[in-house]
Amino acid sequence: MVMIMKRYKIVPFTGKSTILKIHNDLMMDLKCIESSLSFGEKTVTIQIQRTPGVKNNEIHLSEEVINHFRIPLFCEYEITFNQDTITLGPYIGIIADLTKKGLIRRLSDLDSYVKYYEKIGGSIAAFSLDSVNVENEEISEGFIYNPQMQEWIHTENIPLPSSLFNKCKVEMNKQWEFLSFYYKSNICNFPTFDKWEMYKWFSSDPSLKNVLPKTRLCKTPKDILQFLRSYKNAFLKPIGGTFAKGIIWLSYNSQGVTVKYEVKRKTITQTFYQKREFILFLKRLLRKNEYLIQESINLIRANQRVVDFRFIFIRNQEREWENGGLFARYGKQGSSVSNLTSGGKPQLGKKALIELLESEELANSLYEEILSISKKAANKLEQHLITCGNLGFDFGIDKNHKLWIIEINNEDPDHRIATVCKRKDLMYYARLQNMLYTKALANFHEKTPPIL
Template identity: 30%
Template sequence: MSFGKNVITIKASANSDSEIVMHPKQADEIKLGRKKRGFISFGSQKQYINILMNNEISPDNVLISPKLMAELHLPDYPIYEMSVDKNEIIIGPYIGLLVSENDEKLTVSRMKRTLAYVREYSKLHGAIIVFALNKVDKTNRLIEGYCYNPIKNYWQKGIFPYPASIYRSIGLSDQWKNHFLSVSGDKIFNNHYFGKWEMYQWFSQDSELNHHIPYTVLYESPQDVFNLLERYKKIYIKPVSGLRGHGIVKVTMENKIFVFQYREQGVNGQAVFESISEANEYIQKRFNNRKYLIQQAIDLIEYQGGIIDFRCVVQKNQANIWICNAIVGRLGNKGSIVSNISSGGAGFLAADILGKVISSDEEDILALIERIESFAIAVCNALDKCGINCGTLGVDVGLDTKGYLWLIEINNRDPDPKIALDIHDEQLYHILKTSPLFYAKSLAGFTRAGPDLLNMVDCDR
C-alpha cells in the first residue's frame, strides 16, 4: 500500500513532556506558522502542548511523547494527516463506524467483511475504528473498539476516545444522539431516520420539489381511502416507516369495484370487493396495526408487465458536495406493485432499461439519465436545508408515462451498496461502500476541495 504526500507517521519521542516535535517543512505544509504553544486533539481528547521544530527529523515523522500519546489514547500504527485550526493541531482523520448495538455481533467473519470500508485507505488515511454501542463508556468518554492497522491489514483491538466523526448504520435513541452531540458536536451521520410522512411534510413546502411528490395524506379512517380514490382512482397505502416495499397495498376503483393488490412472501395477491361496505371492512381489518399513509398512484413506465423506478445512490464527497455515484434501474416482478429487488425485482443499468422502454437513441438516453441525476442531487440539497446531516442516501425516482420525474422515497438509514452487485458491478460496490468515509473525513476536520478531488475515489459513473 503506497501513500501520497501530506501524510505523517507518529513516533514516540524520548521526552516525557507534553510536546510535539516536527520538521519546519511539515509546519509550513499545514500552515502552523511558528507557534510555540497550542493544543493537540485526537477525537474528543485534547491536550495542551509545547510545539518544537527540528530540522534533523524526517518531514514525514512527528514525534510525540509517550505520556501525551497515552493521554490521547493515540495509536501509533495508522498513517495520519494533520490540520490546523487556530491554535489546535488536529491528528486524524479519526473516524468511527458504529455498526452494531452489541460487541458480540462483531465476529471475526463480520470484521473481515468490514475491511471493505477501508479499501481506499491509501487516500483516506487516519484512525478508522469499528465499534458497538455497548462498548461506549459514557463516564470516561472512551470506546473499546477495533482500529484499522494498515500495516497488517486487520482490525486491532484497543481503547480509544470518541471519534471526530461517526458514520452510524444502526438506530440510536434520542438520548444517545444527544450524548454524542454534546461531546463531539454535529459530527454523526446519517443522524436522523425519517419516514415517508415526515419526508412528504418537508418537501411539500419546497416550491421547487412539491410538484414532484405524489399527493399524500395520513390514514386515519377508511373514509380517507375512499376520498382519495374518488380523486385519483388509483392509490397506494404504505406503512409510514416501512422498508423494502413491505406492507404496501395498491388500491384501484372502477365502476364501484375495489381491487386491493399486494405482494406477500414473494407472491402477488389481490382482494376484490363489489361494495363499499365490504371494502370498508377489509380496510379496517388490514390497516389497524400500525401507522399508514395514503398516496396518489403514479403511472410509472413499465417493461414486460413490471413497473420501473430508479435507485440513485447519492453521497457527499470530501468537499461536502453531493455526487450521484450510481443510478440503478429496478424492474418489478411481473404484476407486482413494487419494484424492490428484495421483493422479486431485478436490477439493470439505467441506460439498458431505458433503452428497452423509452428510446434506442443514445443521446436521448444520456439526457434522461442526466435529468434523473440532477433531480436526485436537487432532492439531497433540499434535504440539507431541512437540517439533516446525511452523507449517503438512496433516492428512489420514478418516471411516468409522460416523461415526468417523481420522488418516490428516500432511504436515509443505510442504503445498501450491494445494489451494485445486482448489476454485476463490483467496482461500483466498492465505490458506494467507501465513499461515505470521505465525507466523514471532512466532518473530522479534513475538508478537501479542488480539481483533484474527483480522483480520490473513481466515481466516473
C-alpha cells in the first residue's frame, strides 16, 4: 500500500463524469490511469486524468461522484493507493450514544476529540446507534465536524465510515449485529465486556490471576453467604455496572452482616442481625440485577479515605499501547468506594504514590508494574477478539504494597479526571490518540506520533 499523507482539497466540476482530475506530481505517484475510488464503504470505477490548472494540493471530482459519496467539501483529505484502489480519507465515525437525544447531550464533549483536528484530517462523523439504518446501510442522521467553522454540522443520510470509535455499552441488537458483521475488527472498543467475563479470562492466565481479588458469580443468597463466611469482607457489584453505581460493601461477623452503599452521594449503613432479613434483602437485589461478589482488599488509606488508581491505557496511530496517565482517587471519608461520582477526589498518580508509600523507589517499582500488568491484560483481551484502543484500569494497592486489578473499563473510560487534576492536556492527548488509532483502523496512519 502506498500512503500519500499530503492533504488535498476536493474541487467539484459540473457534469456527469467519473474522471478524477489530478496534478502531474500525484499522477507520478499513482502510476495508472484507471482505478477504483473509495470513500468510506462505497467504491466507484474512475478514470484518472492529469489536468493542467489543477493545483498540487487539489483533486477535482465531478458533482455526480461527490454526491454519490456525499463527500463533505469543507474537509481536506489524504489518499492511499492499494493495487487498483484509491482511498480518500480518513473517514471515521464516533458512536457517541445509544440514542439521538443522548447524542445531543454529548455533542459538546466531542469537541475534545477534534481539538487537534489538523493532526487527524479527513471527515469525522458522530452519530447514535439508533440512527444506524440497517436496511439502507447508512446513518439516517448525525453530525459531521466542520474544521473551518469548528462546529458539528447536523447531516442526514450519512454514508458509513471506514472505521468506528465506540463510546457505548454493547448489548447485541440488529444495529450492533449489522456493525459487527460489516466492520469486523475495524470498530475500536468493540465488543464491550463485563466484570465477570474479565475475571474468567484473566483468572485462567498465570501472569494475571494473582493480581485479581477472589470473585464469584452470585445466583442465590446462598452463594453470597458462603463467600462471606470465607472472606468476611466483600463487594457486591452489578456485572455490567459503571461509575460505582449499585456497589454494596458487605462485612460479616458472628453478630450479623453490615452493608454500606451510596444513595445520592450519601452513605447508607444497615446491619442485619437475622439471617432471614439479610436473605430477603439479597433476594430483592438479585431480582433487579445480575451480581458478582468480590473479595474486599485492605487498600492503603490516607486520612481515613480509601485510595485506588485509575490508569488510562490508549493505543496510538502506530497501534502501539501508550501510557495515557495515572491518577489516584481518594474516596470521601467513610465511603468504601473512591469514584469521583461518589464524592472522591483525584490527584496525579505518580505524586500520590510517592506520598502514600513514602519511598520514591517503591513508587517507581509499582508504577512500572502497573505498566507491565496493563500490557499483559490488554493483550489478553485481544485474544478474546476485543478490539481495544481505550482502556481504564482500576488498580488497588494493599497495605503490604501488593498491586491488584479491581476492574477494567473499555465501555467509555472517562479521561476528564485529568482536567480535575489541572492536566487538561492529558485528556486532549488521550482523545487525540483515540482518533488517530481509529484513523489507523481505516488504514491511514503516519510513522511517528504527534507531539502536542
